Amino acid sequence: MLQLEPYKGSNRRLVIAIDVGTTYSGAAYCILDPGEIPKVLSITRFPGQEGDNRSRDVKIPSCLYYDQQNKLRAVGAEATLQNTQREAYTQEWTYVRWFKLHLRPPSILPGAILPPINVNKPVLEILADYLAYVLKCSKRFISETSPIGRKILDTEGASALPIDYVLSHPNGWSGPQQNNMRRAAVMAGLVSDSDEGMSRLQFVTEGEASLQFCIATGLVNHIQQENNYVTIVDCGGGTIDLSTYRVVDSAPVTVEESVNPECLIQGSSMINHRAEALLRDKLRNSCFSTNEDIESMMANFDSTTKPIFRDPSAMSHIKFGGARDTDVRYNIRRGYLDLSGPEMVSLFAPSIDALKAAIDTQVSGMDHRLAAILLVGGFASSPFLRDELQAHMTRKGLRMFCPEGQTSKAVAEGALWFYLDHRVRARVARHTYGSACNVHYDPLNPEHLRRKHLTITNAAGATMVRFAFATIAQKGTVVTETTEFRCHLAQHSEISAISGDTDAISASVISYRGSKTKPAWRDDEPEMFNKLCRVRGVPASDSWQTRDGPNGPYRYHPFDIILLLGLTEMKAQISWWEDVRAQST
Template identity: 45%
Template sequence: MPALQPYSGSVRKLVLGIDVGTTYSGIAYAILDPGEVPIIHGVTRFPGQESAAGDSKIPSILYYNPDGSVACAGAEAALPGMDLEAEDNELVFVEWFKLHLRPERLDAGEIKRRDLPPLPRGKTVVDVFADFLAYLFRCAKRYICETHANGDSLWSSLEDRIEFVLSHPNGWEGAQQGKMRQAAVMAGLVPQTPAGQARVHFITEGEASLNFCIQSGLTNETMRAGQSVMIVDAGGGTVDISSYGFISVSPLAVEEVTSADCILQGSTRINARAEAHLKELLKESAFGNDEDIKSMLDYFDKATKPVFKDEKESSYIKFGSMGCNDPKVKIRRGQLMLTGEDMLSYFQPSLDATVSVIEKQRKNATRTLSTVFLVGGFAASPWLYASLKHRLEDLDLTLCRPDSHTNKAVANGAVCFFLEHFVSARVMKMTYGIKVVVDYDPADPEHLQRAANTYMRQSGRVVVRDAFSSILKKGMRVRETEEVSQPYVQEAHDSRTLDSVVTDIVAYRGPGADPRWMDLTPELFTPLCTVAADTSRVARVTRQGPKGVYYEQHFNVVLLCGLTELQAQISWTEDGIERRGPAKIVYDDDLEASQ
């Protein structure tokens, strides 16, 4: 188990790791004193959860008042009698809100946005995310103030120097990170300034779980140079699967050995399939009303689902009273019997999808994988663990499940990420590039068939539209400090139009790594973000073209891609020296339109 290094910063800081999960959330933190080795703590006391002190997770749920303000959240929203209070005061219940943030293309065949519990009227997913972040932040403040000596003065000395690390599923991209940063500002975690927003960092749930496993000593047996491990983080909304190789042990250096995956097959899908089945089963029964089905699903989630372990046995859902009977649908004395086949139909798709991705990663990994760690809340399922263990034995993979099911893994691993960057290289999941024009070559058959899609530039060059220039290729391993650049040439009759550049970074999501043309499969190319930069300081050369004088400008767009968040700069040469300037990345707001 690698020891954390003494904090090398010059001023005292607080780092908060916040894991907003689909069903449960957690918080971890470390106080950073210059020269001292940090200790990572979990927040283990939450309002409304005093009877379960020591628990490091709370439900990701809220109640809203009719005026749109938050009535209560977390464990307080799950207290006995809250449903009656909600009915009396017309409160609106919100759960699974995190899934509204997901990219549309992620597992689109499995879940549609309309299938999710709705957001309150007038609220966006960012609004709800911000409200819940604000609640978690208050919980963290209260816990630190109550737990540490002179806690109030400690907090007031640190509250302007808090670094936040927010975790998200492997499948979330820059647009989702942008929404989460926006929510952090709305929640009052940081001010809406460049310096404030720079205090918000991101890490994937898969990498955070790896950090936790390393820091907790869980990977000691496999942590030898040349060995590799897979992390399967099975949560409420997603199953995140990542594979890593240990390049060296001292100092510890870890690299992704294949690109990470994310599937929407977490434990909430079990609930969704159970709900669909119950509605169909009970449509002719007196107990097929919304109230009884809600009561059944609540019991299923809390009592039936967690203990299911064997499809040879029947499972039961308690609801109503002893007088509730309907033999036709196996309801007797207030209990609905589910066969092993019924339960299997809820669970099996999640297992099959997870095994399919594990097989894919094992096949594509650049190093041999032998050990799989199963973490996350869904990992506690005895059926999932036993079934996955059996399936993986056929693949010569050993499955390990930490005793605690590592509910706190992601929040702790997020703090660890801020302190120690164990993962030094990540594998690109898709190809990033830009739409370009290329010089027309009539001898090239691909150019010839696009002869109608050509035009003449100011220089007199004839160019073909819809070409694609790859900057970062799928499967490419990128180190944290690595950057890639793309040279640009701009031409214009009016010099002033060269004072800025705006270009779309396009993601190619097809099977290949280096496509040449965007017009062949346009549906596989999606805008990832827009890079905008001030090029007014970049030199321009005066040229003579067939239509008179024009201006030409050369520069590079630089992408820094080895981190957990895409960053961009612009570079140019001035008097033989490379100059750099900031470039702003703007993500398309495609969330509201797709509600």
């Protein structure tokens, strides 16, 4: 169990974490009060989830209704109420779900057929609408349950106390996806589009947030000896995130990422996706193949049939109608559709097979006696999933644990523990990072000869080959939060061609997602290179060197690109020497 110190700041502060999931989302908050030990608390009350049996729900559905004018009409649990659905049918509103998966990187599940978004609205605006709704619900809950929280939220104008935010995202997401989430956060009103606003927004991967939750709540106490390995498997609605850490110190618990984390789009929603396809095919010639019947079947499958499935030798049942709804040709009796064990297994198998392979990759090369698997997340409660994985782990000589308690709130609360007390001291570089550059032409180099048509003459008169790639940090490198990676470059500018911002230097930061260890050319696999950002600086005018070239004088300035990859967000800087002092921006 993690023990926090009293907050040492001089001003009160509110921190809100939001976990937008594919099928369900959650939020948590923490009030930092000077001299008091911070407490992490989940938002446990959302509109549409009132009632004794649902009053402690920590999750709401990730769904929205828009009317025919693309105006937002209902969100979350309110969108699932019978009255809302009746009005949606009458008014022909459009139902939006799984919008999060439309934001995934192109490299994850390329070509996947997802539920379409049939509203004339960019997916970023849909995410912003959803974030704004969760924030509104969170603020209402905090005001109603915490006097200090209400006081913080009631302050306005110049005296308003700042709110910090932590947003979680799947392991496979990086710079471009974080950028999109930033834009959505600004549109939703979480933060302003300024340096100050951006400083109040942090990101954490779902895998690392789950680890922080497990450490904070004591779920890893029995396996936190030094040099042990723990693989966190966060089984969610859309994604399954795997992260493996080595325990560096046990008191206090400190870990470092030891393997590149993985993200599978094989969560519980994919089982629903396969189930719907199975039902539509199975019943295509039946009178029970209407959209209304299929939707009713899927609702019961999701809430009852799927969560309790355990025995592949037994029949499973989906309730969708009344006693008069019978068609024995399709195994439908008195409003129940029967699915055989093999049919149910076929729905789970792709997710389970992919997960087994991913776990094997994560623990490859480790002493299995020192490794343990922790299964968390809503999908982890599936008895069939657990039984299948446990059998696989036993065959591999691995220990697997499924902690009791509400691990479905692990990501939202874990994101706050990440904010309060980092336990991860080193992380693994997700990709190979570098910059676009030109290299001196070597007529004896076959790669240069092959690109002779790509040569140019620079201002100094040298023949250069374009489309080269300068590696700054290789994929798989373990880096601490303060590790700097540098690449030395230089800018040549013909004075006659200079216009605009004459003193600016700049360079691109690019990630490579292919299989090569040391990629050297961007034209070999152009689809594997992705521009992340451009760094720019303006050195003092007198720090530029003026040199003579074949076409006249030109200006020259050396500089470094600096990358910091040990944080949950990549940071890029540009650095140069000026008056014998290093400057960076």
